[in-house]
Amino acid sequence: MRGKAPDYSETLAAIVYGLKKLESHPAMQLTPERFNSQAKAAAEALRRVIEPDLRHAVAAVDHASREIARFAGDLRTREAQRNAFVYAGAGGLIIGMVLWAMLAGPIARLLPDSWQVPEKMAAATLHLDRWAAGSRIMRSADPGSWKTVTAGAQLWRDNQSALDACMRAADRVKKPQTCRVIVGGPSATRP
Structure with missing residues (x-):
């Protein structure tokens, strides 16, 4: 007895329905060429979205690198300015000293x-x-004349009262007077 074969029609219908549904899915409709064109379109859309930000980032990096280079140049410039300032100051000091040495005397004598x-x-x-x-x-x-000056000063100190009296007498009579002085006292210096 041969029995009746099982009815797979429902199962097969479900399988056919699943296959049709799978076949109708957009991924199954995609051919390699179509996938390639969609990938290119997506990449282009992404590039359009990212490009302004990328350009901005590149510009910021470029600006920063220029600022760093300018800052390094400024440092070199500052160093050069500092050196120039030191050289100018030293040169001014030397020129000022030379001018002072040359002009101080003549200017002082003009006053x-x-x-x-x-x-x-x-x-x-x-x-x-x-x-x-x-x-x-x-x-x-003039060391010799200096000794004479110091000896004369000492002679005056040693005989001050006698010389004062002699000068008063000369003033009174309006004539030169002979004065008596002592030479060679204890504090006398010898030329």
């Missing part, structure tokens, strides 16, 4: 005598008061 600028400059140069500076200058200019 009124009552200001005593040359005398004050000489004393300042020697770091002495004007009396000590004048003594030092006279002593170095």
